[in-house]
Amino acid sequence: MQIGEFVREKVLAVQEYSLLSWTALTNVFRHPFYWADLYTQADLIGFGSVPIVILTGFFTGGVLALNSATTLAQFGAKAVTGELVSLSMIKELGPVLTGLMVSGRNASGMASELGSMQVTEQIDAMRALGVDPLKKLVTPRVFSTIFMLVFLTIISDGLGTLGGGWISSTMGIDVSQYFHMAYQSLRYPDILEGLVKPLLFGFIIATVGCYFGMSTRGGTQGVGRSTTQAVVVSSVLIIFSDFLLSRLTIDLFGR
Amino acid sequence: MSTAQTIPFPDLAPIDPTQPVVSFEHVSIGFDGHSVLLDITFQARSGEMVIILGPAAGGKSILLKLANGLIPPDAGRVRLFGQDINTLSPEELFAFRGHIGMVFQESALFDSLSVRDNVSYRLIEEHDNEADIARRVLECLRFVELEDAIDKFPDELSGGMKRRVAIARAIITQPKLFLYDSPTGGLDPITSTTIIELVMKQRDVYESTALLVTHRLQDAFTLATHRFNLKENRMERIENDGIDPNTTIMVLKDGRIAFTGSLVDLLRSKDPYIQQYLQQ
Numbered sequence: 001m002q003i004g005e006f007v008r009e010k011v012l013a014v015q016e017y018s019l020l021s022w023t024a025l026t027n028v029f030r031h032p033f034y035w036a037d038l039y040t041q042a043d044l045i046g047f048g049s050v051p052i053v054i055l056t057g058f059f060t061g062g063v064l065a066l067n068s069a070t071t072l073a074q075f076g077a078k079a080v081t082g083e084l085v086s087l088s089m090i091k092e093l094g095p096v097l098t099g100l101m102v103s104g105r106n107a108s109g110m111a112s113e114l115g116s117m118q119v120t121e122q123i124d125a126m127r128a129l130g131v132d133p134l135k136k137l138v139t140p141r142v143f144s145t146i147f148m149l150v151f152l153t154i155i156s157d158g159l160g161t162l163g164g165g166w167i168s169s170t171m172g173i174d175v176s177q178y179f180h181m182a183y184q185s186l187r188y189p190d191i192l193e194g195l196v197k198p199l200l201f202g203f204i205i206a207t208v209g210c211y212f213g214m215s216t217r218g219g220t221q222g223v224g225r226s227t228t229q230a231v232v233v234s235s236v237l238i239i240f241s242d243f244l245l246s247r248l249t250i251d252l253f254g255r
Numbered sequence: 256m257s258t259a260q261t262i263p264f265p266d267l268a269p270i271d272p273t274q275p276v277v278s279f280e281h282v283s284i285g286f287d288g289h290s291v292l293l294d295i296t297f298q299a300r301s302g303e304m305v306i307i308l309g310p311a312a313g314g315k316s317i318l319l320k321l322a323n324g325l326i327p328p329d330a331g332r333v334r335l336f337g338q339d340i341n342t343l344s345p346e347e348l349f350a351f352r353g354h355i356g357m358v359f360q361e362s363a364l365f366d367s368l369s370v371r372d373n374v375s376y377r378l379i380e381e382h383d384n385e386a387d388i389a390r391r392v393l394e395c396l397r398f399v400e401l402e403d404a405i406d407k408f409p410d411e412l413s414g415g416m417k418r419r420v421a422i423a424r425a426i427i428t429q430p431k432l433f434l435y436d437s438p439t440g441g442l443d444p445i446t447s448t449t450i451i452e453l454v455m456k457q458r459d460v461y462e463s464t465a466l467l468v469t470h471r472l473q474d475a476f477t478l479a480t481h482r483f484n485l486k487e488n489r490m491e492r493i494e495n496d497g498i499d500p501n502t503t504i505m506v507l508k509d510g511r512i513a514f515t516g517s518l519v520d521l522l523r524s525k526d527p528y529i530q531q532y533l534q535q
Contacts, residue, residue, distance in 0.1 A: 120361060122365055124325055129352070131349065131377075
């Protein structure tokens with residue numbers, strides 16, 4: 001009986017999440033669209049996340065170069081460090097780390113903000129005032145996160161490659177050779193993969209954050225629970241979907 | 256604020272005073288397998304105030320949310336202005352709520368917005384003229400005698416002030432139906448009287464229909480036995496111990512209607528539950 005209840009709850013949650021995600025996306029075709037809220041959220045999510053994305057991108061590229069160069073030196077292949085850092089950052093680490101950082105910062109923020117509004121009846125008040133909370137609160141967050149995560153990922157990719165270059169230069173690798181290898185190794189499918197991933201990750205971050213926020217029950221304790229769940233679920237989904245997308249790209253493009 | 260355009264309120268057909276503004280027809284609802292409201296049937300005519308009494312967790316707030324279409328009933332029909340709200344699309348329902356003002360139990364003010372923006376929220380969403388918005392906000396805040404708090408934020412207000420702002424927010428579009436969810440809940444007796452006086456002022460000045468949920472019997476007695484004197488700006492007892500003919504009292508018990516009628520009928524009721532309830 002308890003297992004049945006548990007399964008029923010989870011299936012219901014997936015159904016509600018799917019419905020919220022679908023409505024949030026299709027709201028773009030329904031009048032009205034809250035442009036001002038979209039810009040505000042883009043500012044909060046996008047520009048607000050730039051410092052952590054710069055720091056994580058730069059030092060991830062740096063540590064990648066550090067470990068790669070040390071290992072590759074054993075095979076006399078230190079010169080290909082640029083290729084390794086560039087491909088790793090653009091295909092995997094840039095999108096995934098940016099996604100995880102933004103998830104930690106914004107999925108939690110969305111869940112706690114909407115959760116607080118839910119438990120204090122502000123969401124009901126909004127509906128009672130004739131405003132659809134999905135249009136006003138969820139749709140702008142979903143589209144601004146998707147849009148801004150692409151640019152944040154590009155920043156992370158760039159800073160990661162730069163950080164790798166800086167570390168490489170301290171390890172006796174010619175900087176121009178590093179950047180030459182980093183550039184030459186890239187193919188269009190790699191760029192495509194690196195830019196498609198943040199679209200999906202942005203969608204996951206915003207919809208999961210908003211879903212847990214909108215479904216918050218149980219006062220301030222419930223808000224805390226929703227916040228934690230939003231970060232955990234969105235992080236796991238990012239990593240899982242990254243695996244699926246990487247598999248798909250290899251099947252489609254052979255790299 | 257938003258640059259979006261909203262769907263205008265649908266025009267309502269002229270309301271026949273004899274026809275109900277709100278009508279519940281055999282409405283039932285439950286949560287997690289437990290029935291909360293069972294076979295609720297009642298009406299509120301134009302200009303009538305229905306005061307809903309009952310014990311805590313008795314489904315009173317749920318009844319108001321059903322009346323506003325915030326939750327759909329499991330069975331039965333809820334009609335507003337003659338329209339079955341279950342037949343409305345979500346967009347139509349959102350627009351329809353323009354004719355309804357709701358005051359929530361804990362005020363439910365938007366905590367990141369100032370009093371001005373809270374009160375004008377609906378007008379801003381409708382993109383009314385800025386000068387017109389400013390004038391109407393001031394009018395509403397004057398109505399609740401809180402114009403000095405216009406630039407404050409909800410966390411700077413006391414519980415009573417929050418309720419008054421919530422009332423100002425509800426009346427700004429002069430809706431035809433008001434829903435009050437425990438407007439005096441958690442307030443001290445003096446502040447509660449002030450809030451009830453405001454509810455009465457709104458009832459007697461705008462002559463709109465209202466459903467008011469409360470667990471305080473005293474609120475029902477005051478509303479039924481007093482009226483608002485606009486000249487002297489205070490409430491006064493109706494002459495000759497009279498009662499307001501447009502005030503109906505409804506008592507809920509275990510999710511069902513245990514009583515409905517005037518204050519006099521309530522006091523004369525022989526029902527043991529009602530007598531026990533009155534003695535509390």
